[in-house]
Amino acid sequence: MKKLRIALAQTNPTVGDLAGNAAGIVKLLSKAQRSGAELIVFGELAVCGYPPEDLLLKKSFLKDSYETVKKLAGQCADIPVIVGFAEPTNQGCCNSAAVLVDGKIAGVYRKVHLPNYGVFDEQRYFMPGDESTILQINGHDLAVTICEDIWANEYLSDLLSKTGPIQGLINLSASPFHAGKMSVRQKLLANRARQLAGPVCYVNLVGGQDEVVFDGGSMIVEASGKVLAAGRRFGEDLLVVDLALPEAADKKAPAVARVNRIVIQSPQPVSKPKMAAEPTAELNDLQEIYEALVLGTRDFVRKNGFSKVVLGLSGGIDSALVAVIAVEALGAENVTAVTMPSKYSSDETRSDAERMARNLGIKLITVGIQQVFDNYLQVLKDAYGEGPAGLENENLQARIRGNILMALSNRFGWLVLATGNKSETAVGYCTLYGDMVGGFAVIKDVFKTTVYKLAEYVNSKAEREVIPASTIERAPSAELRPDQKDEDSLPPYDLLDAILKLYVEEDKHLDEIVAEGLDVEATRQIIRLVDRNEFKRRQAAPGIKITPKAFGRDRRLPITNRYG
């Protein structure tokens, strides 16, 4: 049985940075060449970054994308390459894979199944392809597919009914992370490999892009369903594997309608020893969430031209966790924390904020807000008129803090990290233009109960108390009025998060949630709060998707909405 040395190249492109992405491709290409690979495969839209969104409506962008691929072809003359790009065609734009051979674009496969759910809007941009592509390399027939194609149940059987047996499947993907997604992918790829009776070579992108993180983990799954080799999670990687493939029954396969066949005889003998391809250690849920948050933060900050960030450190657990993630992503020297006490701030939270900053080795600035707050109340006295103060003054304190963070951001060029979690973002237990300010909301998709688990994980990973036990153990409080506790306004977080998971992520109705045994009054309250606070979320900073359904592009509810 002849072997094919295949390289799966997992790059971290930046949307729109065609030249930079091409440079990243060339870098891994050279490495693959040195390893003696006979075929190298990159991810979906690796040339453009994913998702390019409405850049795809610019004719100049499509033209530049095509020119970039043509230029790439010239740079990989002696090794066949498959790379994803946005292709301008007469019928419209396609999500395509270019097969580069001998310095030219030898053929193109156009994605057939265009996802248009969740975070995906591909039918807004792309025309579906209507042809299959078989790459016949050194006598092996490999089908080229792009992401969703292999998730569609009918695709592979349709293909096989046209082509007869093939020896393997190549899939270029841009598959965004959520906790647990990897095992879903593995299961699918194993099913396809068994269906095909041959290996599936799956290349994912890696890196953060606004709300999504691509988690890498490219892999080759054998006909048996076993993972033969897997690439890094959350980092660039090149996976080089010698694949045992039977030869195609008939090397001169007859032409089949709607199937393009690209025949390549690789000039390189498989001579040098293959690179090691150890299956990477599997990550548990907390590990992969943590890595996603770190990578998503690093990439958002850097790809947007920032190097330093600032955040409010309250002494509470949310901002503590965000500080840890920021330091891991960017280095302690690039993180500044600000503590902004008022008369409602307890000694405990203030000293916890100081301890956190010390533990992480980050600079801590103190700016008290009491004087400014009192001053606002004075100038607002007439406008407020009679009557006791309420929520307006709680929010005002949060907004003064927001102003201070933004003033420092504007003065020093630091990006502000918002520290709100998914539970409070869901129910609106946060102040618009207050604690919601920021260019990026790191833990926006992390439930409070998961925040606790991540805090424990951080400490156990560091084998020391990075996040003080007192921060973890203290009952959560916004500290905007005397003796305030989150649980005065909200159900306990374990109940709250259970309801939110069913309502927000699974679109369940009140009756269905109650039928699962959850409290009817709490559920009614939470549904009402989630629905009424869409206006706040619409003005929230983007944050990293780590669950099956995140606020943002993934969940599109009207603000004006009287249902329920």
Add this chain to the structure above:
Amino acid sequence: MKKLRIALAQTNPTVGDLAGNAAGIVKLLSKAQRSGAELIVFGELAVCGYPPEDLLLKKSFLKDSYETVKKLAGQCADIPVIVGFAEPTNQGCCNSAAVLVDGKIAGVYRKVHLPNYGVFDEQRYFMPGDESTILQINGHDLAVTICEDIWANEYLSDLLSKTGPIQGLINLSASPFHAGKMSVRQKLLANRARQLAGPVCYVNLVGGQDEVVFDGGSMIVEASGKVLAAGRRFGEDLLVVDLALPEAADKKAPAVARVNRIVIQSPQPVSKPKMAAEPTAELNDLQEIYEALVLGTRDFVRKNGFSKVVLGLSGGIDSALVAVIAVEALGAENVTAVTMPSKYSSDETRSDAERMARNLGIKLITVGIQQVFDNYLQVLKDAYGEGPAGLENENLQARIRGNILMALSNRFGWLVLATGNKSETAVGYCTLYGDMVGGFAVIKDVFKTTVYKLAEYVNSKAEREVIPASTIERAPSAELRPDQKDEDSLPPYDLLDAILKLYVEEDKHLDEIVAEGLDVEATRQIIRLVDRNEFKRRQAAPGIKITPKAFGRDRRLPITNRYG
């Protein structure tokens, strides 16, 4: 030639308010019955409101939508009705038109062409229908279609090739407004009427829903292409018309594959005199933009449960125009203005703000910001360190004003209206969490040059100087530092807006814009500013779409974007 008395009912539904929308439908239904109509047609998704967005992912919503239609059927037993709703089917959700006859759902037409561009995401939610529906009423064959169906070139010819000649076309629409859209619609409908050699009965929705306004203007276009009758723009209406229709050649038309035929013999003779259906006066561009802004504001405020609004009145033209629109939409008694002078505020702008408030008869609150601003600088002194102050302090002033508006909003339950225009929103000449605060951004899609035209229109319509001439004539300034003028930072607005139109609305490249004769340096600067300020717009309040491409759902650019 027998006549058919048809009623086109243009309702203003609220998304999700199934019971309320049904009540609005029943109200017009009764009116149509009294007028002797033999058939009454409502708009697309009139039962659910348009667009329901991710409510369509909730099974309970689809079930409730269906139940609402069943109930409606029972309430319109003695007149055939066609009404749009979201229909749960075994294959998924469809955008459907129910034909209600004799108290039952006699048949359903499912929209075939699902728009997935601009503000539309229909392929995210709906399965396309694959059948046509012919309503044979009193011997006339009318095809039922939904919105995009008739915009697709092939739809009608395909239909006619299956059915042979039909006598008319019914179209249920939810067509969002932009300036000039009406003439595009009229032209299309005239083409279809000529193609059909019969009348087209077009029913649009009316009302504001978050970022879009449906402008009504339902109409009947004759075979000649002439508009026979037209409904109100920007208001609910019932249009009752006696349509002259030839009878179908063969009343017992043979069954055709993929064509459903619903046969109705209307029990009501055409006896009572038909209601007047004067074609409404056509609105020019400024008139229709103004009406759209008024309706969009009124509906956003009221449908979200508010009655009163507050806005910052600076003495400049943007806030002056928003105040006028707010008063027209909600009444002077429901609008409060706040003037928030600093030491950079000129006497002229302060007195203009006062004059505006007097002219409109609205309450004006004055809250000076200087003292609070000075106080911030004092507490920020150490954190700022050495070096001259820059943008941070300009932004800080805007943010103090934002805080004051939000404090009043929180205290009194007033919705804050943001007053930024499209030109400054495009280039980021605005302060995030400062002048951008608000629940609704009324003129967000209005270019500054159009703001001037609307101001002149307001004064000429009122036949008095509602907006002071000095406000219109003064060079625009943010008044955040001494002698500041917008044109210190930006090209003149006529040039700026010309560039923005090409770049933002038409997705043109630098080279193409320059080829149209616009200044290369200015164009390069503006493109850079537009691209770099996506992060601000992503956190902006929703506003009313009045151009072919508005910021928001209509234009989806990544924040992280290195193209260009």
